[in-house]
Amino acid sequence: MTTKGGCLDGRVAIVTGAASGIGRATARRFADEGAHVVALDLKAPEAPAGGLGIACDVADQASVESAVAQAKERFGKIDVLAHFAGITKDALASKMTLQQWDDVIRVNLTGSFIVAQAVAREMEDGGSIVLTSSRSWLGNIGQANYSASKGGVVSLARTLALELGKRRIRVNALAPGFIETPMTDVVPDRVRDKAVSAIPLGRIGQPEEIAAVATFFASDESSYVSGQTLLIDGGRSVGVGLV
Numbered sequence: 338m339t340t341k342g343g344c345l346d347g348r349v350a351i352v353t354g355a356a357s358g359i360g361r362a363t364a365r366r367f368a369d370e371g372a373h374v375v376a377l378d379l380k381a382p383e384a385p386a387g388g389l390g391i392a393c394d395v396a397d398q399a400s401v402e403s404a405v406a407q408a409k410e411r412f413g414k415i416d417v418l419a420h421f422a423g424i425t426k427d428a429l430a431s432k433m434t435l436q437q438w439d440d441v442i443r444v445n446l447t448g449s450f451i452v453a454q455a456v457a458r459e460m461e462d463g464g465s466i467v468l469t470s471s472r473s474w475l476g477n478i479g480q481a482n483y484s485a486s487k488g489g490v491v492s493l494a495r496t497l498a499l500e501l502g503k504r505r506i507r508v509n510a511l512a513p514g515f516i517e518t519p520m521t522d523v524v525p526d527r528v529r530d531k532a533v534s535a536i537p538l539g540r541i542g543q544p545e546e547i548a549a550v551a552t553f554f555a556s557d558e559s560s561y562v563s564g565q566t567l568l569i570d571g572g573r574s575v576g577v578g579l580v
């Protein structure tokens with residue numbers, strides 16, 4: 338394997354949701370840091386140089402197990418999982434259909450379990466798993482399904498950290514605030530403006546700023562950090578009245 342001299346030199350990293358937004362930015366950053374990236378998304382994404390792109394539905398156990406097997410066969414090991422695949426189907430709880438609830442829980446929460454379980458079984462001891470929660474796990478109007486799914490991810494990361502610690506596998510979660518991606522393109526301007534006014538740093542975040550934290554969790558730079566969820570929200574959750 339070729340190496341490039343970054344903090345993920347020679348590591349094999351599976352990145353889900355890699356066709357868009359935060360996942361795509363992280364796939365690129367991991368490759369820049371020397372990783373061989375296995376990029377997963379519903380349609381096979383373009384993988385960074387030296388990587389592999391595979392079509393995979395994270396809500397489908399057989400699809401995920403097949404993708405993980407292909408990654409292992411191609412690169413011989415798996416060191417890192419960065420799991421970003423996710424969806425929103427927003428509605429006030431009073432109007433939310435059971436289908437909207439089920440779809441979001443299935444992809445965001447059950448998908449996180451399916452992917453983490455399948456990868457952990459094949460992962461090298463000492464590996465790192467990075468899941469994706471959201472600031473919405475604290476609660477967000479119109480997102481009962483999404484908030485509950487992302488709260489579940491926090492608990493999942495904590496439990497996996499306990500269970501996988503004996504293999505020196507670390508498990509952490511990212512909790513981004515408002516990040517500029519196709520997922521948030523649909524947010525109306527008045528909602529966006531209100532959100533920005535509540536962010537101490539005065540702007541929404543960029544996918545690369547989440548990729549930077551994912552790189553920290555994935556690499557040995559965070560070698561004594563496990564079971565944590567980090568809010569990456571420009572300070573929005575700090576201070577009474579801003580949460």
Ligand SMILES: NC(=O)c1ccc[n+]([C@@H]2O[C@H](COP(=O)([O-])OP(=O)(O)OC[C@H]3O[C@@H](n4cnc5c(N)ncnc54)[C@H](O)[C@@H]3O)[C@@H](O)[C@H]2O)c1
Binds near residue numbers: 379421469471514516
């Ligand atoms: N953008 C934000 O403000 C924000 C904030 C907090 C958390 N997040 C979380 O970050 C993650 C990435 O979000 P993003 O903003 O980059 O969104 P995005 O819509 O740009 O990218 C999500 C990707 O996930 C893929 N995906 C969806 N369902 C899938 C499935 N079943 N199987 C495989 N792939 C699937 C999509 O095809 C897409 O490429 C998500 O988990 C999201 O909930 C985003």
